[in-house]
Amino acid sequence: MGKSRLALIGSLAAAVTMLTAGCGQGLLGGGSEGDGEEGPIALGMLIPQSGSEAAVGPYMKNAAQLAVDEVNAKGGVLGRKLELKVADDACDAQTAVAGANKLVAEGVDVSVGGYCSGATLPTLPVFGKTNIPMIIPAANSQELVDQRLKHVFMINGTGTQQATAAMAWIVKQGAKSAALVHDNTSYSKDIAVRTQKLLDESGGPETAILEAVTPKESDYSANIHNIMAKNPDFVYWTGYFQEGGLIIRQLRQAGYKGAIMVGDGSVSEKLAEIAGPEAAEGVYATMTQTPDTLQGAETWIADYNKKFGSNPGPYSNQSYDAVRLAAEAVKKAGSTDGAKVIAALEGIDGFPMFSGPLKFTPDHTLSSGGFQILVVKSGKFALQDALK
Structure with a gap:
């Protein structure tokens, strides 16, 4: 996050130009001779299609399909x-493992899904046992990184x-004390x-309280009482939008x-609907780039809208890039062989994505998280500060 704002805008504009023009290092320039493998290259995508986070699933699926079609x-x-195969993880560990096993049985070559970290974590060994590379577009718990698994890459x-x-x-807000509230899941805690x-x-500010709530409840009055008793002037909720x-x-x-x-798990218009417009107004969020905050993405947003009849939402741009990156890695590997694709991903240097030119760290993460501060205005999240 040490880049200047000017440099970021410049790199983003250049990346988006390459994306929409189809110039991503020859990715869209047609096929070449492979290693004798035949049939479609199958990309597996685990996303929430049911459960409390199901609203995010269509954004990710549609954006991935847009990239496949391009x-x-x-x-x-x-x-x-390319062929996209989608399975439901419901943001639930057991459902996710079943979905991952289904995708493996269907012969996927690369995984390009993963939204909830708690559901993504138990799928790592499922894909790992057959050496299927995982390009994770959304889930971002540090636990995903700390396992140092060679087949796992986070964008x-x-x-x-x-x-x-x-x-x-x-x-920066001058808070004197902060309440940090989580739902005890891997990502949130x-x-x-x-x-x-x-x-x-x-x-700086002291932590007034570290409060854990139980997900999927309707009444958090006991937690609210605990928070209010500590009299914080800043509350940071790190879970998902339903509870948030x-x-x-x-x-x-x-x-x-x-x-x-x-x-970032709460960045959805559903948050304001549940909270109510008055209560949600002015609520901040820590978030990586969304379509609404991308510089120069108008053509891409228009293409998405034309195809699906709605605008892209959170994690659609990351899902689009996950597919493009998977295709680029297979192309560079000259094969869908897992070990070769993993080596190709590790060697990626400067591949244009919405987040900027990509080069993975030794931990297979982005060198810069690119987090921004959003704020709710009239029921929608808008850019408040790029934190650059």
Whole structure:
């Protein structure tokens, strides 16, 4: 996150130009001779199609399909077409494992899914046992990174990077004490605990309380009472939008007047619907780039809208890039062999994505998380600060 804002805008504009013009290092320039493999190249995508986070699933699926169609329109990869196979993970570990096993049985070559970290984590060994590369577009718990699995690559910012952005914004707002609220899932608790540690190290706002809630409840009054008793002037919710909307509404009903911020799992218009427009107005969010905050993405957004009859939402741009990256890696590998594709991913240098030219760190993460601060305005999230 050390780049200047000007440099970021320049690199984004260049990347988007290459994306929409189909110039991604020859990716869309037609097939070539492969290694004798035949039939479609199957990309597997685990996303929430049911459960409380199901609203995000169509954004990810549609964007991935848009990328598949664009690649195929240019001749595919290695003379073969791409095919997208989708399975439901419901943001639930057991459902996700069943979905991952289904995709493996269907012969997917690369996985390009993963939204909820708690559901993505148990699928790592499922794909790993057959050496299927995983390009994860959304899930970003640091636990995904800490396992140091060779087949796992993340193209969203990490939990550490998000916690750093959260700490910086809380300090910038001049808060004296912060309540950090999570739902005990891998993703949510990881960000809350890391933010607490960074706040303690900063010597700035103290952590008034680290509060854990139970997901999928309708009444969080006991948690709200615990938070209010500590009198924080900043509340950071790191879970998902279903619970986040309720917590925001109930905090305001209890008389809380301070600032509220949510993590990237809550960045959805559903948050404002659940919280209510008045309670949600002015709520901040830590978030990587969304279609609404991308510079120069108008053509891509128009293409998405034309194909699907609606605008792209959170994690659609990352899902689009996951497919493009998978295709590029297969092309460079000259094969769908897992070991060769993994080696090709590790060797990617400068591949244009919405987040900028890609080169993975040794941990298979982005070198910069690119987190931004969004704010709810009239029921929708808008860019507040790029934190560059």
